[in-house]
Amino acid sequence: MSESVETRPETTAVMTEPVPDLQLQLLIQLLDRELRSSLPITLTLTGGVLHGDVIGHEAWKADWARSLRQVEGEGANLIAEFPETVDQGIRELSTGEGTTQLPRWIHLRDATLVFGGTGSLRLPLWRGRLADVSGWALGRPQ
Template identity: 40%
Template sequence: MTDSEETPQENEEQLKYPDVVEPVLDLDLRLLVLMVNTEENRGTSVSITLHVPGGLVSGELIGREDYLDRLDRVASGAGMSGIVGFRRKAAEVLREAGVRKTDDLPRWIHLQDAAVVGPNGRLLTFPVWRGRLADVAGWSLGAFR
């Protein structure tokens, strides 16, 4: 065997598993989401339009805690009182179990009074909307109604 030939064991080690590649998230958008997620900016909203696969989403960017408050109000008003507070309860259970966040920057975006335009041009409105930042292809300040 020459120096350039690999043993079967060396070849197996090289072929184990590929690295997982995550999409690069827009840093400016993540920082904007981080800003509205802070306690001192609680209650703050920013008009925004997001370009996502299949259409546009437009509304008021709000922080996670404001999103959870609004989600609870919507659930209560729709007669779904059993799910009120479930996200906070789940987060508490995870914290107690020692589960920690691996990334301090947000990976999700929350809107209130959202309008969604799909590929057929139909406009749908929602009191709250949540989406993955990884699915946002572009964004602009300002919302359409």
Template identity: 45%
Template sequence: MDEVKALPENYRPEVTEPVLDMYLGLLVPLLELDERNHIPVTLTVSGAVIYGELISYDVWKSEWVKLLQESTQGAGVDVLAKFPQSVDDVRQELVDAGELHVLKSPPRFVHLRDVSILGGSHSTTINHRLWRGRLAEVSGWSLGTPSW
């Protein structure tokens, strides 16, 4: 029988966090300087190709409200339209009360407008006006959008 080897006594598993791309992590905050800033990009996320205009959080939030008002009906539209600002307000209240500490860190999300998503086979394209994704999930990117 094969002898079973034990792990060294001081062994500790290493947790590896996703490494953010420094260039993309710096490009995203530059868009925040002026809401007119936008740039076409192509991202690879979990095997899917996602492309569109990289926009700031504030532009995404504003366009999200417009999209919601155009595409949703009923009494809850006004409440839903105020949702992004409500989240920002609560976050700021927690910061002001000292209950939430905000560190100057790289952005955590990326926002796109006029988005196309190509699945694994690239035979199906899904189009959306807006998309928000975790920056840490982006495994590759390029400036510009594909031309076929």
């Protein structure tokens, strides 16, 4: 006589994502302390190489809000307040966590994205996920 025991695999889903470079996270956290701070940087991404001036979140948000104020149309007033609205929502979601998290995003001003040496795209502002950066160096290519 044999007994069978039904076993079920663990059904809890686990989200995983690449781990950002800790030194780059700490550098960005340092830049977040001063609105006017920036450093020239070159990033390696899956799609190519990106270089520009890395800035903190608050500096990027101020520049982004300034660029949104230049948008014309009936919704222009609403969109100009969008960066602060987003930050307010994030603050509300993270209330009660009690710990300061390391940055998960990187922000560049006056950026140039180079695609495999065939072309480039100039961007006044750029925001990307730190986990998507596979390499970086201070300075810009010459």
